[in-house]
Amino acid sequence: MRFLLRRLQFYIVAFIAALVTVFYLPRLLPGDPATAILAPMGSRLTQAQIDALRKALGLGEEPLWKQFASFVSHLFRGDLGVSYSQFPTPVTDVIATSLKWTLLLGLTSLLLSVVIGHLVGIMGAWRRGGLFDTIVPPVSNFIGAFPAFFLALGVLYFLGLKLHWFPISHAADHSIPPGFTLAYIGSVLRHLAMPMLVSVLVNLQIWIMTMRNSMVVVLAEDYITMAEAKGLTQRRIMFNYAARNAILPSVTGFGIFLGSILGGQVLIEQVFSYPGLGFQLVRAVGARDYPLMGGLFLAITTGILLVNFLLDILYTYIDPRVRRQ
């Protein structure tokens, strides 16, 4: 319990740090948002108009701490302001729609890469130095060395443009009305295929290496020898004795990844114009849409903090050593 409380304390500090960053970053660095928005309009605006805009953006004459207080109170009422570039959509709406797509892409590809990666890692460690072990892990390492967007471009070119297997952008056909119809779900899945493939290719090596290395250590334990001596089937030793004990480091990795799917797919989403959080973030930055940018950053960070806290709870449940601390 004390462990969890300590972690919770840390997450609260981290959340406050994120809040402060989002609030002060635009206000401390040279050029406030108003100037940035007005820059393209040059000197055609009068001082009165500039002041009006500053006021509308909440950049008035009030002291900073007062602005911060109002920012926080708005935030807790679920109000992150209005997006400039998609005016007048509230920032929270943009986040809600894009979060859906990011989660779909992130969770499916995470699940796939975890399952495949662990199986490969287990097999590789089991026949260490064997044919499978000398080919598959190095190949996955090789693929993983490529920058995510470069892989994405390659997949887009071959599977999308040359073979026409999958649609090359967006998350679903615009002509099909959204809903639980077969046509719509089919369209969503077809649009999901390529980004998911790339995401799996990028992340697979990490799971393989984590599991393989952990398996190698566990296989050297005495209880494995004991299991062999008892004459248990190889399968049973492999999965029930070795893999089960080797999986703990992966749980930590899983937490880091579960968090990173929120912000870690920026490039993949960008290449496939997949309308997730990352895609929106890059668009917001390009359009100098400060409220949306701040909102997305906060949403991603908060999501990561939440996931990590949930994982801490899970961790105390599976690893008794943490509880006894």
Add this chain to the structure above:
Amino acid sequence: MDKRQGIRDTKPKNGRLRVLEQRFPWLFVIVRHRQARVGLAIISVLILMALFAPVIAPGDPTEYHGVTNTPPSKEHILGTDPLGRDEFRLMVWGARVTLLVGFGTAALAMVIATVVGVVAGYFRGIVDDILMLITNLFLIIPGLVLLIVLSAYLHPGTGTVILALAFTGWAFHARIIRAMTLSLREKDFVAAAVVAGESSFSIIFRQILPNMVNLIVGGFIGTTIYGIGASTALAFLGLTKMTEISWGTNLFYAQNGNALLLGAWWAFVPSGFCVALAALALTWINFGMDEITNPRLRAERELRKALGRKFMQRVRATPVRFRER
């Protein structure tokens, strides 16, 4: 060297080499490790390409050649990009900024990581608590997302990109260095130095730091990979100084000019391949480095050499190596 001799490394060395090896063990492991040697060769070639760009690809890389998206030909070995620039020149000259940013980021990030890690680990107590809190904050906040948000506020340029990348990339290694410092601190030679009346400053520099060179070099290589990948990603998203020639900006202009849709794969392949090659080469060098920090890996490799692949598959336990010094 005789294959069977692999398990005991007793090759005679002359005196000067032995001194060098004691001073820079990591250098020797890299040179002996096959993958690391290949990696070192590749990265050297890329660095030479950057240094001698004016000799290898003379002429202005931004020069407009009158034809856009031409496939590779005698005139343009690697074709031209959507802006009618020679792809070969772009690739060669692009190495300069990308590698500079990569190594610059690594140097700066490792300086921060080492200072924070050593200070936290050596002085412990409240200093440690505060520094680790900051480190953990940086670890949990998504790097690429923060980087994208930062780039919206910073004036883009090589220097600011290095700053931003180092700012988001130091935390992981700070934690590792802290852990190492904590364990080194308890060693007898540090206690002896304390008794001998050495100052904290000289203990850190003369007793602790020299024992962490492997770790710092490994971290440097890892951060270089991060720097190259992340700076390329930022450029690809159009968030750095776009007048610069780097592998990332080359890819950005290729993407922006819809090179893929037009089938001009040659606009992507040279720069993208160089990024992947650099990342892969550095990863291989780090595999070599891993064998220093984890002697079991080295022992395993030597055992495999001695026993041959067939027999190795039957061995479960990881050998621990004995070495006469």
